[in-house]
Amino acid sequence: MFDDRSPIYLQIADGIKDDVLSGVLKEDEQVMSTNQYAAFYQINPATAAKGFSTLVDEGVLYKKRGIGMFVSPDARAKLLDGRRQRFFAEVVDPMLAEARMIGIGVDEIVAHLGERK
Amino acid sequence: MIELQDLTVRYGDTVAVDHLSLTLPTGKIYGLLGRNGSGKTSLLSVLASYRKATSGSITVDGVDPFENAGVMRQTSFIRDTLDVNGADRIAKVLDFAARLRQGWDAAYAARLLEMFELDPRKRVSSLSRGQRSSLGVVLGLAARSQLTILDEVYLGMDAVARTAFYRELLADYLDRPRTIILSTHLIEEVADLFEQVIIIDRGRLVLHEEADELRGRGVTVTGPAAAVDAFVAGRTVLGDQHLGGVRAATVYGRLAPDEVQRAQGAGLALGPVGIQDLFVHLTSTPAAGPRPQEALR
Amino acid sequence: MSESTLVTTNLLRFYRPIGLWLGSAMIVGIGIALTAVLSVGDLRFSLWLMIVGSAAKYWLLAVGIMLTGMHLRQYVSAGVTRHEFLAGAGLFGLVTAVLFAAAVIAGHGLEQWAVGLAGPLSPDYPAIAPVTEYLHVLPVELGYLVSGTAITAGFYRFGALPGLLVLVPGMLPAAVSEALLAGGPHGESITRVLPFGFAVAVSLVVTAVGAVACHRLIRDVAIRRATG
Numbered sequence: 001m002f003d004d005r006s007p008i009y010l011q012i013a014d015g016i017k018d019d020v021l022s023g024v025l026k027e028d029e030q031v032m033s034t035n036q037y038a039a040f041y042q043i044n045p046a047t048a049a050k051g052f053s054t055l056v057d058e059g060v061l062y063k064k065r066g067i068g069m070f071v072s073p074d075a076r077a078k079l080l081d082g083r084r085q086r087f088f089a090e091v092v093d094p095m096l097a098e099a100r101m102i103g104i105g106v107d108e109i110v111a112h113l114g115e116r117k
Numbered sequence: 118m119i120e121l122q123d124l125t126v127r128y129g130d131t132v133a134v135d136h137l138s139l140t141l142p143t144g145k146i147y148g149l150l151g152r153n154g155s156g157k158t159s160l161l162s163v164l165a166s167y168r169k170a171t172s173g174s175i176t177v178d179g180v181d182p183f184e185n186a187g188v189m190r191q192t193s194f195i196r197d198t199l200d201v202n203g204a205d206r207i208a209k210v211l212d213f214a215a216r217l218r219q220g221w222d223a224a225y226a227a228r229l230l231e232m233f234e235l236d237p238r239k240r241v242s243s244l245s246r247g248q249r250s251s252l253g254v255v256l257g258l259a260a261r262s263q264l265t266i267l268d269e270v271y272l273g274m275d276a277v278a279r280t281a282f283y284r285e286l287l288a289d290y291l292d293r294p295r296t297i298i299l300s301t302h303l304i305e306e307v308a309d310l311f312e313q314v315i316i317i318d319r320g321r322l323v324l325h326e327e328a329d330e331l332r333g334r335g336v337t338v339t340g341p342a343a344a345v346d347a348f349v350a351g352r353t354v355l356g357d358q359h360l361g362g363v364r365a366a367t368v369y370g371r372l373a374p375d376e377v378q379r380a381q382g383a384g385l386a387l388g389p390v391g392i393q394d395l396f397v398h399l400t401s402t403p404a405a406g407p408r409p410q411e412a413l414r
Numbered sequence: 415m416s417e418s419t420l421v422t423t424n425l426l427r428f429y430r431p432i433g434l435w436l437g438s439a440m441i442v443g444i445g446i447a448l449t450a451v452l453s454v455g456d457l458r459f460s461l462w463l464m465i466v467g468s469a470a471k472y473w474l475l476a477v478g479i480m481l482t483g484m485h486l487r488q489y490v491s492a493g494v495t496r497h498e499f500l501a502g503a504g505l506f507g508l509v510t511a512v513l514f515a516a517a518v519i520a521g522h523g524l525e526q527w528a529v530g531l532a533g534p535l536s537p538d539y540p541a542i543a544p545v546t547e548y549l550h551v552l553p554v555e556l557g558y559l560v561s562g563t564a565i566t567a568g569f570y571r572f573g574a575l576p577g578l579l580v581l582v583p584g585m586l587p588a589a590v591s592e593a594l595l596a597g598g599p600h601g602e603s604i605t606r607v608l609p610f611g612f613a614v615a616v617s618l619v620v621t622a623v624g625a626v627a628c629h630r631l632i633r634d635v636a637i638r639r640a641t642g
């Protein structure tokens with residue numbers, strides 16, 4: 001369910017972010033409670049809570065006292081923005097480095113992209 | 118709050134727990150990991166008031182638990198010997214618990230018996246190893262003690278029974294939070310349930326951390342020996358393997374993204390280290406070598 | 415109900431069925447034996463005193479052994495402190511010895527009555543002397559109970575080999591009571607060495623010292639997995 005590479009709470013946070021981006025979770029929609037999350041994924045509730053509080057800190061979720069956690073109204077936009085900014089540094093640049101290593105020129109890449117447009 | 122200060126447990130010349138200090142806030146699920154002979158059971162015995170420490174102090178919510186009725190009433194210690202009358206039938210064992218334990222939930226106990234497929238008419242002495250463990254789980258969970266200590270209760274239980282146990286444990290904890298200390302060898306199976314992990318080795322504390330922080334706390338670096346040597350220089354290396362000119366080093370610590378790129382650039386392969394492997398590495402430094410806690414500095 | 419009282423009542427509850435079974439079996443068995451004996455002649459001694467009277471001490475010894483060997487662990491694991499257990503078990507032991515001794519005397523009376531129904535009693539048959547008999551049986555039972563507990567506690571606390579050191583002093587309550595007050599070959603009451611009053615006093619004092627030793631051995635003992 002969760003892998004060994006990073007803390008589960010980060011994986012939880014990333015999972016929820018993905019759901020928001022993909023539209024599975026809509027803005028102002030209520031998220032499962034930490035206890036429900038814990039029971040569903042068979043993890044300690046404190047871990048789920050940490051994931052949620054990370055998202056609250058990042059503005060992706062907000063808390064309605066006595067009711068639960070909800071997706072922030074501007075969450076999707078915020079996440080898209082962040083992903084956009086990191087896209088070139090984390091996805092494109094490594095791709096270019098790999099291309100360089102195996103001898104593929106930028107022109108070749110552009111041509112390929114042209115076909116895919 | 119459970120506080121251990123400089124706790125030492127000695128049996129004649131043998132030191133089982135060596136000046137151990139630990140602070141455990143109540144209400145959490147703790148995983149206690151340690152090899153056989155690490156002092157785990159002695160530590161748990163002291164916590165449960167089954168044994169007095171040789172020196173040092175232990176307090177549970179400010180009081181010494183040893184022979185303290187208030188603390189002992191609220192403590193359940195389940196170990197493989199079960200500490201019940203072997204000649205009794207299971208029903209009688211549960212009846213005894215119901216009479217003696219204030220918070221005992223008989224209905225819950227009955228449900229658990231069914232879940233583990235235990236026949237209340239069977240005598241404890243006639244149970245298989247796995248069934249005894251299941252009974253131990255029933256006794257530990259149905260008591261709902263504020264301090265529940267389960268010492269390797271899974272021994273002999275098959276995977277199905279263990280899964281049921283973990284599921285029940287979490288469900289009941291979510292319903293009624295309390296302090297639960299689980300000692301186990303089967304770390305990978307149950308690590309997700311821990312809030313904090315305590316590792317002890319040779320009577321000393323090796324590590325006490327949030328369980329989740331341990332995930333990704335180790336990296337295996339594999340590649341040509343020279344490149345690996347260069348990369349791991351200055352880092353804490355927990356384990357090593359060589360095959361021909363290839364070296365695989367297990368490094369303690371997390372790599373930053375730029376370090377990851379550097380490693381990949383140097384032609385090194387990086388792999389995750391599960392908590393179980395981390396535990397093995399942290400507790401298997403040979404007796405003559407540096408102690409694990411020193412290795413972590 | 416205090417915790418110690420809870421211990422006492424649960425111990426009594428545990429041994430009640432055993433006691434009832436034993437009692438019934440004894441009554442039936444000795445009843446049959448009496449019928450057989452009386453069919454061929456006179457009863458010259460008390461079968462009940464001989465069998466039950468002398469066996470009583472061994473049953474109390476067994477209970478003493480069980481208290482440390484099994485019940486201590488059982489109760490501590492249920493949240494009872496050692497002190498509470500000692501108090502509760504001590505009262506239980508006393509009550510059991512008192513009741514058991516009373517049962518021995520009552521049985522003797524019953525036997526005497528039953529045999530008397532079949533005809534005049536043989537002059538050799540020991541007529542019941544309730545107080546004297548009771549004060550012979552009870553101290554011996556208490557001695558064996560305490561010795562059983564003390565010796566087992568010694569092994570439990572110190573292990574198999576060092577436990578042997580406790581064995582000899584641990585036997586004293588039983589041995590002294592036995593020497594001074596134990597029944598004769600037919601279970602009849604005999605006082606040896608000391609006058610009756612002194613014998614009872616000495617026996618009870620030695621047993622009391624033994625009980626204090628049990629307290630010392632158990633009040634802070636490590637709850638180990640098994641005896642020895």
